[in-house]
Amino acid sequence: MAQSHDALTGYLEEHKDDAQQILEQLCRQPSIAAQNVGIQEMSTLVEHLLQDAGFSTQRLLVEGAPPAIYGELRGRSPYTLLLYNHYDVQPAEPLELWHSPAFEPTVRAGKLYARGVADNKGEIAARLAAIHALRATTGELPITLRWIIEGEEEIGSPHFEGIAARYADLLRADGCLWEGAGFDMNDNPTLCLGTKGLLYVQLDVQGIAIDAHSGTAAILPSAAWRLVQALATLRTPEGRVRIPGFYDAVRPLSEAQKAAIAQQTDMDEQMMERYQITQFVSSQRGAALREYGATMPTCNLAGLVSGYTGEGTKTVLPAKAMAKIDFRLVPDQDPHDILEKLRSHLKAEGYADIQVSVFGAAEPVVTPIEDAFAQRIAAIAQSYEGRAPSITPILGGTLPLLGPLRRHVGLPGLSAPGNPSYWDSGAHAPNEHIRISDLHRAVRFNCHMFQALG
Amino acid sequence: MAQSHDALTGYLEEHKDDAQQILEQLCRQPSIAAQNVGIQEMSTLVEHLLQDAGFSTQRLLVEGAPPAIYGELRGRSPYTLLLYNHYDVQPAEPLELWHSPAFEPTVRAGKLYARGVADNKGEIAARLAAIHALRATTGELPITLRWIIEGEEEIGSPHFEGIAARYADLLRADGCLWEGAGFDMNDNPTLCLGTKGLLYVQLDVQGIAIDAHSGTAAILPSAAWRLVQALATLRTPEGRVRIPGFYDAVRPLSEAQKAAIAQQTDMDEQMMERYQITQFVSSQRGAALREYGATMPTCNLAGLVSGYTGEGTKTVLPAKAMAKIDFRLVPDQDPHDILEKLRSHLKAEGYADIQVSVFGAAEPVVTPIEDAFAQRIAAIAQSYEGRAPSITPILGGTLPLLGPLRRHVGLPGLSAPGNPSYWDSGAHAPNEHIRISDLHRAVRFNCHMFQALG
Numbered sequence: 001m002a003q004s005h006d007a008l009t010g011y012l013e014e015h016k017d018d019a020q021q022i023l024e025q026l027c028r029q030p031s032i033a034a035q036n037v038g039i040q041e042m043s044t045l046v047e048h049l050l051q052d053a054g055f056s057t058q059r060l061l062v063e064g065a066p067p068a069i070y071g072e073l074r075g076r077s078p079y080t081l082l083l084y085n086h087y088d089v090q091p092a093e094p095l096e097l098w099h100s101p102a103f104e105p106t107v108r109a110g111k112l113y114a115r116g117v118a119d120n121k122g123e124i125a126a127r128l129a130a131i132h133a134l135r136a137t138t139g140e141l142p143i144t145l146r147w148i149i150e151g152e153e154e155i156g157s158p159h160f161e162g163i164a165a166r167y168a169d170l171l172r173a174d175g176c177l178w179e180g181a182g183f184d185m186n187d188n189p190t191l192c193l194g195t196k197g198l199l200y201v202q203l204d205v206q207g208i209a210i211d212a213h214s215g216t217a218a219i220l221p222s223a224a225w226r227l228v229q230a231l232a233t234l235r236t237p238e239g240r241v242r243i244p245g246f247y248d249a250v251r252p253l254s255e256a257q258k259a260a261i262a263q264q265t266d267m268d269e270q271m272m273e274r275y276q277i278t279q280f281v282s283s284q285r286g287a288a289l290r291e292y293g294a295t296m297p298t299c300n301l302a303g304l305v306s307g308y309t310g311e312g313t314k315t316v317l318p319a320k321a322m323a324k325i326d327f328r329l330v331p332d333q334d335p336h337d338i339l340e341k342l343r344s345h346l347k348a349e350g351y352a353d354i355q356v357s358v359f360g361a362a363e364p365v366v367t368p369i370e371d372a373f374a375q376r377i378a379a380i381a382q383s384y385e386g387r388a389p390s391i392t393p394i395l396g397g398t399l400p401l402l403g404p405l406r407r408h409v410g411l412p413g414l415s416a417p418g419n420p421s422y423w424d425s426g427a428h429a430p431n432e433h434i435r436i437s438d439l440h441r442a443v444r445f446n447c448h449m450f451q452a453l454g
Numbered sequence: 455m456a457q458s459h460d461a462l463t464g465y466l467e468e469h470k471d472d473a474q475q476i477l478e479q480l481c482r483q484p485s486i487a488a489q490n491v492g493i494q495e496m497s498t499l500v501e502h503l504l505q506d507a508g509f510s511t512q513r514l515l516v517e518g519a520p521p522a523i524y525g526e527l528r529g530r531s532p533y534t535l536l537l538y539n540h541y542d543v544q545p546a547e548p549l550e551l552w553h554s555p556a557f558e559p560t561v562r563a564g565k566l567y568a569r570g571v572a573d574n575k576g577e578i579a580a581r582l583a584a585i586h587a588l589r590a591t592t593g594e595l596p597i598t599l600r601w602i603i604e605g606e607e608e609i610g611s612p613h614f615e616g617i618a619a620r621y622a623d624l625l626r627a628d629g630c631l632w633e634g635a636g637f638d639m640n641d642n643p644t645l646c647l648g649t650k651g652l653l654y655v656q657l658d659v660q661g662i663a664i665d666a667h668s669g670t671a672a673i674l675p676s677a678a679w680r681l682v683q684a685l686a687t688l689r690t691p692e693g694r695v696r697i698p699g700f701y702d703a704v705r706p707l708s709e710a711q712k713a714a715i716a717q718q719t720d721m722d723e724q725m726m727e728r729y730q731i732t733q734f735v736s737s738q739r740g741a742a743l744r745e746y747g748a749t750m751p752t753c754n755l756a757g758l759v760s761g762y763t764g765e766g767t768k769t770v771l772p773a774k775a776m777a778k779i780d781f782r783l784v785p786d787q788d789p790h791d792i793l794e795k796l797r798s799h800l801k802a803e804g805y806a807d808i809q810v811s812v813f814g815a816a817e818p819v820v821t822p823i824e825d826a827f828a829q830r831i832a833a834i835a836q837s838y839e840g841r842a843p844s845i846t847p848i849l850g851g852t853l854p855l856l857g858p859l860r861r862h863v864g865l866p867g868l869s870a871p872g873n874p875s876y877w878d879s880g881a882h883a884p885n886e887h888i889r890i891s892d893l894h895r896a897v898r899f900n901c902h903m904f905q906a907l908g
Contacts, residue, residue: 156767196669200767209730213882214780215650215850217754218747219734220725224755225689232686235679237804271674276663280673293672300671301678302761302770308778309759313610313654313813315780315852316756324762326668326769350691359767396669398769428667 007137008447012440019129019443020112020436022049024105026087026121027114033088033155039066046087046124046149047071053131055147060167065159066151070170073131075141077454082146082173082411084401085124086153089116090428097430113433118425122434123180123442124149126420130446142454146173150401153179156360157401164401164408171409175373178399180419183438184265184390189381189417189445193374194366194394195402196297197329199338203227204355205321211307214315224306227321230351234299234325239281241299243345249332253295256369257393261294262287264390294394298328324359328396335361362400365413369393373412380452381417384445389417418446461591462901466894473583473897474566474890476503478559480541480575481568487542487609493520500541500578500603501525507585509601514621519613520605524624527585529595531908536600536627536865538855539578540607543570544882551884567887572879576888577634577896578603580874584900596908600627604855607633610814611855618855618862625863629827632853634873637892638719638844643835643871643899647828648820648848649856650751651783653792657681658809659775665761668769678760681775684805688753688779688796693735695753697799703786707749710823711847715748716741718844721877748848752782778813782850789815816854819867823847827866834906835871838899843871872900 026049031042043059046069050057055071069087092102092115100106102115114121127147134141148171152158164171181190207223235241253261268285272278282292302325307318327338339358346354367374369391381389402413420442426432480503485496497513500523504511509525523541546556546569554560556569568575581601588595602625606612618625635644661677689695707715722739726732736746756779761772781792793812800808821828823845835843856867874896880886 198769200769209728212729213851214752214754214756215782215852216725216747217752217780217782218750218850219736219743220729221731221735222693222755224758225693228682228685228755228758229689229691231682235683237683239676239679271670274663275666275674277675281675282673289673293670296672298668298671300668300769300771301676301682302668302768302772303763304678304682304758304760304772304775305763306755306759307757309757309776313778313780314756315652315654315754317754318756318758321758322763324767326671326767328669328671396672397667398669 008133011133011137012444012447015133016440018132019125019439022128023112023117023122023125023439026125027105027117028103030103031088031116031151032091033152034091039088039151042087043067043069043151049128050147053128054135060148060163062159062162062166065163068148068150068163070167071147073141073145075143075145075454077143079453080144080146080173081453082148082171082176083127084176084178085120085149086151086179087124087149088151088154089119089121090154094430099431107436110436111433112436112439113431115432118421118432118434119427120179120419122421122439123419126418126439126442127446129443130450133443133447134450142451146171153401160401161404164404168408171405173411176405176411176413177418178402178413178415181415181417182419182421182423182425183417185267185270185423186265188265188387189385189389190392191374191378191381191389191417192392192395192415193369195364195397195399196394197333197335197364197403198360198362198398198400199327199329199335200358200360201325201339201342202357202359203230203323203325204357205230206319207321208317208319211319212317214317217317220317222317223321224318227306227323230346230349230354231301231323233345233349241297243341245341246297246338249334249337250295250297251331253291253393254368257294258291260369260391260393261290263388264290264392293396295330297330297333300326300328302326328398329364330394331364331366333364335363360400362398363403364394365399365402365406366394367412367414371412374414376453377414377416377449380449383452384448416449418442418449462587465587465591466898466901469587470894472586473579473893476582477566477571477576477579477893480579481559481571482557484557485542485570485605486545487606488545493542493605496541497521497523497605503582504601507582508589514602514617516613516616516620519617522602522604522617524621525601527595527599529597529599529908531597533907534598534600534627535907536602536625536630537581538630538632539574539601539603540605540633541578541603542605542608543573543575544608548884553885561890564890565887566890566893567885569886572875572886572888573881574633574873576875576893577873580872580893580896581900583897584904587897587901588904596905600625607855614855615858618858622862625859627865630859630865630867631872632856632867632869635869635871636873636875636879637871639721639724639877640719642719642841643839643843644846645832645835645843645871646846646849646869647823649818649851649853650848651787651789651818651857652814652816652852652854653781653783653789654812654814655779655793655796656811656813657684657777657779658811659684660773661775662771662773665773666771668771671771674771676771677775678772681760681777684800684803684808685755685777687799687803695751697795699795700751700792703788703791704749704751705785707745707847708822711748712745714823714845714847715744717842718744718846747850749784751784751787754780754782756780782852783818784848785818785820787818789817814854816852817857818848819853819856819860820848821866821868825866828868831868831870831903834903837906838902870903872896872903
């Protein structure tokens with residue numbers, strides 16, 4: 001081991017630029033799921049890159065979805081790790097805000113800029129480079145890897161249910177590393193053990209058939225007012241959701257989860273600076289605030305529109321009004337149950353005429369801190385960095401693929417710090433970037449982790 | 455009189471197309487106040503047309519406004535009538551919905567299509583043609599006419615306060631005929647004696663400095679929810695305004711006004727068909743509904759926007775939210791008083807942070823049915839048509855110029871049926887049009903009215 005470790009160190013030094021070359025190759029190929037741009041080309045490129053790294057591959061196909069690329073690479077130990085990534089990216093718009101073209105990877109001041117470089121082509125490159133290094137220096141991997149890379153994560157993985165159901169046998173493993181976590185503001189490695197669920201609905205109110213002059217407002221029904229009044233029944237001004245039964249299934253955090261939250265880096269000041277606020281919703285701070293954020297399901301107004309929204313005045317009584325709401329759900333809330341409760345509430349409050357359309361439903365998925373796989377990855381992160389990783393028991397965001405993965409395959413999972421993104425990478429935003437030093441660090445960490453699991 | 459009347463009838467028959475020729479000339483010249491298109495050219499054309507009809511003219515100028523065109527034409531009698539019109543029109547957008555170009559007057563099936571043809575270039579042409587006819591057949595007008603034609607009515611007459619103050623002496627008369635009324639569904643001539651006032655405000659809520667991922671919704675303040683909750687305090691679900699003191703100054707309708715409303719043509723079925731509704735806000739019908747509409751001030755949500763309003767999903771916590779509200783006010787509500795009450799209400803409800811911007815303020819102006827000038831015009835309309843005109847004591851809409859005119863000049867006014875528009879003319883909409891037969895009728899009515907006043 002000592003010798004191979006030295007050999008590995010030398011190899012990584014000598015091939016320092018390999019990960020960046022792979023990453024730039026990945027970033028030069030646009031792969032925008034929402035716009036169906038470059039998706040087929042990208043799936044072919046990913047399959048070739050997995051084959052180059054020694055994987056036997058296949059394309060996982062379900063009706064209506066671009067191929068998910070699957071690869072398996074047998075190692076010395078029967079211990080099997082499932083890796084999850086996605087090869088699609090967010091749209092690059094607004095293009096005019098990019099300082100260099102979104103699909104021309106560009107280095108400036110030690111940072112690499114491109115759409116998808118942080119989310120999550122950087123992790124694909126870091127994992128590939130680590131696998132190349134281990135195979136080159138030790139002949140074979142210490143463990144068996146299975147790897148699924150889908151092409152629809154950025155549009156909510158609408159076909160992952162079908163993929164996980166049809167190909168469950170291929171996806172079985174001792175544990176799964178999801179799309180990865182990075183490093184926090186204090187450069188601590190982070191582990192993320194869960195994500196909130198999501199129910200995304202659109203409410204549409206049709207009042208009159210066509211817009212009217214607002215001189216008729218005394219006698220014609222108003223869609224805009226009806227929507228406002230219906231929305232006002234959903235939440236108290238303090239933010240508590242008024243839908244009966246909404247909180248019934250909420251499971252409190254465990255003591256271990258609370259302890260992990262208490263040890264996270266305090267980001268209050270940075271958040272207050274970034275969003276220019278003087279206090280948070282709950283008036284809490286520090287660990288209490290983070291605990292509140294992890295525990296509370298939300299009813300967020302993501303969009304709202306009716307009538308005239310341009311400059312100046314237009315005296316119109318709008319024919320219709322629309323709101324988009326995303327509910328973020330915590331264990332053990334179920335999005336379908338919450339949808340039924342929402343519909344019942346609107347009906348009971350006299351708003352049965354409001355049309356409720358569902359645009360997304362994903363359950364919350366959380367791996368307990370006590371889980372053996374989670375404990376093992378945490379110990380590996382600690383042994384590598386010499387300090388305990390920062391553990392997030394549940395993120396505010398959602399990975400819709402985790403629900404199907406848990407239901408059809410059932411293995412424990414988490415996000416490990418093998419992802420070369422950092423807190424300011426600007427995923428989904430213009431000028432998305434990584435620090436190139438983080439890419440090298442992620443390659444080294446992945447090597448260490450694969451070896452330590454062996 | 456008999457001889458000149460016969461001469462007039464002959465002249466009108468012989469010059470039947472004059473009004474249409476003038477009207478087409480007016481409509482070919484775009485004059486869009488909101489876009490500052492063609493306004494100067496239009497003011498010059500209008501001044502020439504008034505001079506051609508015998509008026510001595512001048513340009514009424516105040517800082518920042520296009521010239522209002524003023525003309526005076528002395529007649530046999532010292533009885534003086536002030537005519538009001540505007541030479542600007544609404545924007546023609548959406549252009550793709552026009553069946554012929556908006557500024558190319560086009561005749562189809564007895565109707566003349568063009569932007570502004572009904573609102574209100576048609577009335578300018580009808581008044582001009584009547585004046586030409588009377589002068590040609592009787593040598594001079596029976597009464598003295600003063601005429602002001604402004605260029606900003608469609609953007610709320612923002613400089614009419616200054617014009618009425620500076621040029622009050624030019625505008626004095628025995629009565630004023632506002633921009634005119636037309637004919638109702640039963641072809642009854644209509645008189646309109648007043649308009650509601652207006653307070654137009656925009657409410658802006660700033661929550662966080664920039665949009666955030668909605669995964670943070672548990673702890674960051676929401677501008678969208680704050681706006682919805684603030685709006686919900688303004689009105690009950692039944693439509694009653696909750697701003698303290700809002701109804702204090704509301705003056706009940708007089709018995710004469712109620713009687714006039716009772717005699718108006720019932721438009722309930724047409725309204726229900728047009729707007730595809732099964733009942734009105736108040737569950738009332740007929741005269742009771744019309745009385746309700748005339749009595750009730752309104753708080754209308756003209757616009758509402760926050761966050762993502764496109765197709766599909768975006769999980770965003772919006773940084774800001776905006777609403778546009780128009781209050782239609784009845785006598786004796788004062789827009790400035792209502793504004794103060796709105797601000798006090800928001801402050802009392804805990805929403806002092808919401809920015810209130812004023813985009814328009816106009817007082818309600820109503821001429822009593824018993825007014826001598828109103829009675830005289832009503833009698834003239836009846837003598838011409840052989841039946842009582844339909845009288846609207848107060849319209850749901852607003853003419854912002856009427857307040858300044860009343861305060862600085864003080865003469866009684868109303869809208870008379872000398873306007874060649876009808877209930878389906880589509881003012882402000884694509885394919886605005888008039889029936890050409892109504893144009894001829896309006897010319898004849900204006901001749902009759904000017905003579906009868908002499």
